[in-house]
Structures are given as C-alpha cells and as structure tokens.
Amino acid sequence: MLNHLTANIRIFFEGAYYSYRALFRWLRPATYLASKVFAPLTMMIFFVYIGAYASGSNNASFYVIGNSLIFAASSGIFGVTMSVGGERWSGTLPYLFGSPANRWAMFVGRAVMHILDGMLGVFIGLGWGILLFGLDFSHTDPMALLLAILITTFSTSGLGLLMGCLSLITRNVMLVNNTVYFSLLVFSGANIPVAELPRWMQSISQMLPLTRGVACTRTIINGGSLADVLPLLQVEFLIGVMLTILGYFLFKVFEIQAKKKGTLDIF
Amino acid sequence: MDAITVNHLNRVFKSTDGIIKRKVKEVVAVEDVSFEIRQGELFGLLGPNGAGKTTSVKMLTTLLIPTGGTATIMGLDVVKDAAKVRPRIGFIFGGERGLYWRLSGLDNLRYFASLYYVDEKVAKKRIPELLEMVGLKGREREKVEGYSRGMRQRLHIARALLHDPEVLFLDEPTMGLDPVGARELRTTVKNMQSANKTILLTTHYMFEADALCQRIAVINKGKIVALDTPEKLKENVQDLTVVEIELYGISQDRIARIKALDFVVDVSVEDRDQRQVLHVHTPKGPEAIPVLVENLNGLRLGRIITREPTLEDAYVRLVGGTEN
Ligand SMILES: Nc1ncnc2c1ncn2[C@@H]1O[C@H](COP(=O)(O)OP(=O)(O)OP(=O)(O)O)[C@@H](O)[C@H]1O
Numbered sequence: 183m184l185n186h187l188t189a190n191i192r193i194f195f196e197g198a199y200y201s202y203r204a205l206f207r208w209l210r211p212a213t214y215l216a217s218k219v220f221a222p223l224t225m226m227i228f229f230v231y232i233g234a235y236a237s238g239s240n241n242a243s244f245y246v247i248g249n250s251l252i253f254a255a256s257s258g259i260f261g262v263t264m265s266v267g268g269e270r271w272s273g274t275l276p277y278l279f280g281s282p283a284n285r286w287a288m289f290v291g292r293a294v295m296h297i298l299d300g301m302l303g304v305f306i307g308l309g310w311g312i313l314l315f316g317l318d319f320s321h322t323d324p325m326a327l328l329l330a331i332l333i334t335t336f337s338t339s340g341l342g343l344l345m346g347c348l349s350l351i352t353r354n355v356m357l358v359n360n361t362v363y364f365s366l367l368v369f370s371g372a373n374i375p376v377a378e379l380p381r382w383m384q385s386i387s388q389m390l391p392l393t394r395g396v397a398c399t400r401t402i403i404n405g406g407s408l409a410d411v412l413p414l415l416q417v418e419f420l421i422g423v424m425l426t427i428l429g430y431f432l433f434k435v436f437e438i439q440a441k442k443k444g445t446l447d448i449f
Numbered sequence: 450m451d452a453i454t455v456n457h458l459n460r461v462f463k464s465t466d467g468i469i470k471r472k473v474k475e476v477v478a479v480e481d482v483s484f485e486i487r488q489g490e491l492f493g494l495l496g497p498n499g500a501g502k503t504t505s506v507k508m509l510t511t512l513l514i515p516t517g518g519t520a521t522i523m524g525l526d527v528v529k530d531a532a533k534v535r536p537r538i539g540f541i542f543g544g545e546r547g548l549y550w551r552l553s554g555l556d557n558l559r560y561f562a563s564l565y566y567v568d569e570k571v572a573k574k575r576i577p578e579l580l581e582m583v584g585l586k587g588r589e590r591e592k593v594e595g596y597s598r599g600m601r602q603r604l605h606i607a608r609a610l611l612h613d614p615e616v617l618f619l620d621e622p623t624m625g626l627d628p629v630g631a632r633e634l635r636t637t638v639k640n641m642q643s644a645n646k647t648i649l650l651t652t653h654y655m656f657e658a659d660a661l662c663q664r665i666a667v668i669n670k671g672k673i674v675a676l677d678t679p680e681k682l683k684e685n686v687q688d689l690t691v692v693e694i695e696l697y698g699i700s701q702d703r704i705a706r707i708k709a710l711d712f713v714v715d716v717s718v719e720d721r722d723q724r725q726v727l728h729v730h731t732p733k734g735p736e737a738i739p740v741l742v743e744n745l746n747g748l749r750l751g752r753i754i755t756r757e758p759t760l761e762d763a764y765v766r767l768v769g770g771t772e773n
C-alpha cells in the first residue's frame with residue numbers, strides 16, 4: 183500500500199520532470215532566458231504605456247502586477263497544454279495508456295513543473311517592475327505574496343490541464359488556447375479593472391481562474407494582509423482544484439473513447 | 450498453460466465521411482480470429498498490409514476494445530482485467546514514434562521504468578544491461594532525435610523489456626531496418642525467447658517468420674487463413690513445382706489466361722525493375738513450360754527456370770497475391 187503510494191509519487195514527479203525537459207530542453211539556455219526574462223518585459227512595457235495612455239492615470243503598478251501574472255499564467259497554460267497534447271504528436275499515447283501507471287499521477291504530474299516555472303515568471307515580472315517602474319514592496323508581506331502567486335499559478339495550470347485534454351480530443355489546440363489566452367487578457371482584470379467591465383463580462387471574470395489571484399496579489403503588494411485576501415484565495419484555489427478534476431475526468435473519458443473507437447494513435 | 454488465448458476476436462472500425470450527408474463506413478479489420486499461444490512459444494502473425502495484424506496486437510495489449518470475442522493473457526481477460534494484464538506484457542509497434550525525441554535514450558528508459566513501477570534499484574541495474582543487449586551502450590546520453598531509425602527501434606525493445614514482462618508483442622520489429630540491423634534484431638528476439646518469454650511477432654516477411662517462429666498464423670483480410678509450423682505450411686505446396694518466367698510487360702488478361710489453364714494451381718507476378726517474373730505453381734513440373742510459353746507468345750521472354758516451392762510460395766498462395 184505504502185509502497186504503491188511512493189511509486190505513484192515517483193511517477194508524479196518524474197513525469198513532471200521529464201515532460202518538462204522534453205518540452206524545453208531543446209531551447210538553449212540563452213533562448214530560454216530570453217523567453218523567460220525579456221518577453222515579459224516587452225509585454226509589460228506595452229501594457230503599462232497603453233494603459234497609462236488610455237486611462238490617463240499613471241498607475242504602473244496596476245499593469246506591472248497584472249501582466250506579471252498573466253504572462254506566467256499563459257506560459258503555464260501553454261506549457262501544460264503542450265505537455266499533455268504533445269503526447270499525441272510524439273506518438274507516446276499508446277505506450278502511456280498501455281502502461282500500468284496510475285493515470286492520476288501521470289496526468290496531474292504534468293502540471294507541477296509549470297507551476298514552478300510560472301512562479302519564476304511572476305518573480306521575473308515583478309523584478310522588472312522594481313527595476314523600471316519603481317514597484318514598491320515596502321508594505322508587502324512576502325509569505326502572503328508567495329502564497330497568492332502559488333495558488334494563482336496552480337489554478338491557471340489547472341486550466342492548462344483541462345486545455346491539454348481538450349487538445350487530445352479536438353486537435354484544434356492552438357485555436358482553443360488562443361481563445362483562452364485572450365479571454366484571460368480581457369476578463370481577468372490584469373489590464374482592465376473588472377469593475378469597469380459590463381455586468382455580463384464581470385460574471386465571466388468571476389468564473390475564470392486568475393481574476394481573484396490578480397486582485398489578491400495587488401492587495402498584498404499594496405500592503406494588505408493575508409487575512410484580507412484569504413476568502414478570495416480560497417475560491418481561486420477551489421477553481422484550480424475543480425479545473426484539475428475536470429481535466430482528469432476528460433482525460434479518462436478520452437482514454438476510454440480512444441480505446442473504443444481506435445483513435446489512440448491518430449494524430 | 451496457454452500464455453495467450455484468442456477466441457473469435459472481431460474488430461470493426463466505423464468511420465464517417467462527408468460533411469453534410471454523413472456516411473458511415475465500416476471496415477472489418479479482424480474477423481473471427483482464434484488461436485492459442487503456449488507459454489515460451491515464439492508465434493508469428495504473418496500477413497500483407499492491412500491484414501489486421503496491428504489491430505489484433507492492439508486488442509491483445511489492452512489498447513483497443515474488441516467489437517466481439519474475447520482474449521486472455523496469462524489467464525487474464527484483456528478487457529475486464531486490463532489493469533492486471535498491463536504489468537505482465539511488453540509491446541512495441543514498429544517504427545520510430547512513441548519515444549520522447551527531445552530526451553536522451555536513458556531518460557526515456559528511466560521514465561518508462563517509473564511508469565511500470567520498476568523498483569529504482571532494479572532499474573539502475575537493468576537499464577545498463579538492456580542498453581548493452583540492444584547495442585546502445587555508450588549512446589544512451591544522446592537525445593533520441595539524433596538516433597538512427599534502427600537505434601530508435603532498439604530503444605523501443607529495451608523499453609518493452611524494462612519490467613521483465615512474461616509476454617511480448619512485437620509488431621513489425623524489423624520495419625525500416627537495414628539487412629544487417631534486421632538480422633541483429635532477429636538474434637535479439639531469439640535470445641529473448643530463450644529467456645523463456647512468450648512472444649507474438651508480426652511481420653510481412655515469410656523468411657523472417659520462418660527463421661524465428663515455431664508456429665505461424667497467416668492472416669489475410671482480417672481472417673486467419675492458415676495456422677501451422679513452418680514445415681507443415683511448406684508441405685501445402687510440396688507437391689507442386691514453381692516455374693519462373695522472366696518477361697517484359699504482361700497484361701492482366703494474359704495472367705488470367707495462364708491462371709485458367711487446367712494444370713496451373715496458382716500464379717503470382719513479381720516486379721523486378723523493368724521486368725516481371727511470373728511464378729506459376731503447377732504439379733506438372735518442367736513439362737508445363739512449352740504450354741506456358743505457347744500462351745505467352747508475342748511477349749519478350751527472359752530466363753525460365755523451375756524450382757522447388759519455398760515457404761514464400763506457400764504464403765503467396767495463401768494470401769492469393771498477384772502483388773509481390
Ligand atoms: N483506427 C482505425 N480506424 C479505422 N480503420 C482502421 C483503424 N486501424 C486500422 N484500420 C483498418 O483496419 C484494417 C487493418 O489494419 P491493420 O493496421 O491492423 O493492418 P496490418 O496488418 O497491421 O497492416 P500493415 O502490415 O500495413 O501494418 C485496415 O483496413 C485499416 O485501414
């Protein structure tokens with residue numbers, strides 16, 4: 183029993199490690215660094231100036247925080263989607279599904295590295311904020327900030343798992359993925375305050391991951407305490423859990439369907 | 450005890466085409482297939498393209514649900530006890546896909562070892578042994594994308610053996626290998642069998658089945674058309690002689706005319722560069738030659754020989770091919 187548990191934990195983490203390596207090891211360190219360090223910078227500059235121009239205010243920290251999170255979230259979503267959906271391209275699905283490995287450990291493990299990767303992305307984004315836009319952390323509770331970022335990247339990776347499964351089923355990953363990316367851009371409050379959206383759009387914002395995470399992170403950086411944001415963070419966490427479970431459920435449905443219809447290795 | 454039993458196995462694929470008017474097309478890939486494989490036996494499933502070999506293997510390896518019939522591995526049902534079957538079997542589908550190309554060979558093996566719950570200590574010992582066995586020692590830290598096709602195929606074999614399975618399914622393991630590589634692989638397969646594993650191997654090549662397998666099932670259009678030892682299969686054609694006639698540009702109705710001759714049992718045509726070679730199976734022996742030549746008049750003929758039938762002829766006769 184215990185042995186089996188440790189073995190599943192191994193599948194979980196080795197799957198995490200190897201799928202991440204399979205996805206990113208081809209990048210040379212320089213390319214990897216550029217994509218991690220400089221890409222968020224350009225995105226941030228774009229939105230800080232556009233935002234300042236459009237709203238007339240000069241509230242850089244609003245855009246810096248929002249875009250750090252959204253950048254990390256989108257790379258997490260793409261990453262997880264690709265590491266699940268990529269199995270179809272590499273032709274490894276028959277070998278994965280033919281193995282006795284615990285499907286839950288195999289599937290959810292795919293998200294782990296991307297959560298860490300996403301967190302790193304947020305830190306880099308915030309780092310640029312300090313360097314270039316004078317982002318002020320003097321009133322920030324670091325532990326609360328860490329928790330908020332962790333939970334936010336977790337919930338967006340959950341979305342990635344769900345998308346990854348969709349990509350196994352539909353094959354139109356990029357289309358679906360881009361739609362999700364742009365809806366996060368619009369609905370999450372990263373660039374447009376949720377309160378300024380029309381009512382029907384606000385209700386979409388409330389259902390998405392990231393929205394609450396962005397709000398919590400802003401509150402914490404501006405001096406709020408963990409207690410202030412805890413209710414929202416709990417919901418964000420719950421959204422992540424639900425997305426993960428839904429993704430896993432779809433994963434199982436895919437496995438069963440593929441075996442019935444014989445579509446396991448069609449790509 | 451039988452390691453594998455297959456009872457009236459069936460598989461129908463449905464595919465839809467047309468956007469507006471959805472037509473459902475049905476392909477019967479495997480039809481009423483039954484056989485048993487003894488423990489420790491090396492069994493060949495031989496058939497032309499599209500015969501249903503891969504489909505059969507997929508059903509036996511729990512990757513495809515049969516639309517009819519049942520099958521067991523070591524007494525376990527492949528559908529109902531799929532989870533119990535999986536740790537006891539290893540399988541490879543010919544070709545290069547199914548590996549993580551951006552990982553090293555070693556990382557591929559390590560990851561699959563964990564998926565098969567191979568104890569880490571055991572894996573540490575077994576992986577180098579397997580690398581040695583498949584001849585990848587020294588190359589294991591290179592990425593798979595830099596491997597040759599044969600190396601990838603051999604990595605697949607090592608992967609399939611990680612958990613020391615009792616039953617092995619090898620779907621066209623020599624596909625795409627050069628003659629030397631294919632021969633090495635056949636030696637590896639032979640060695641695996643002497644390690645007392647039950648092996649089901651599929652192939653297009655009669656000689657491969659002949660060289661390796663104790664029994665051969667010939668499958669054509671989803672059905673088993675013969676199942677016997679290579680020797681017995683040869684006996685089927687032993688009363689016959691094969692007349693080989695080299696010629697240039699023969700038409701279909703000429704072939705039909707030859708086929709219709711009363712002393713001709715079977716005819717197959719093989720393309721060789723510009724020429725074709727007509728293989729005529731007949732009990733009459735060399736005496737058939739004059740009549741055959743008469744029926745081919747007007748055509749440019751090359752060498753004509755008579756020879757003993759081979760297993761290849763038995764196979765061609767079974768699958769009724771006029772292709773090569
Ligand atoms: N997933 C699928 N969906 C629809 N039809 C399929 C599917 N897989 C196989 N078939 C059909 O089933 C038949 C048998 O195919 P199968 O792959 O089993 O043949 P095979 O003996 O392995 O051939 P080959 O020697 O070319 O590998 C073919 O007509 C094929 O088109």
Ligand SMILES: [Mg+2]
Pocket residue numbers: 502503504620
């Ligand atoms: Mg095949």
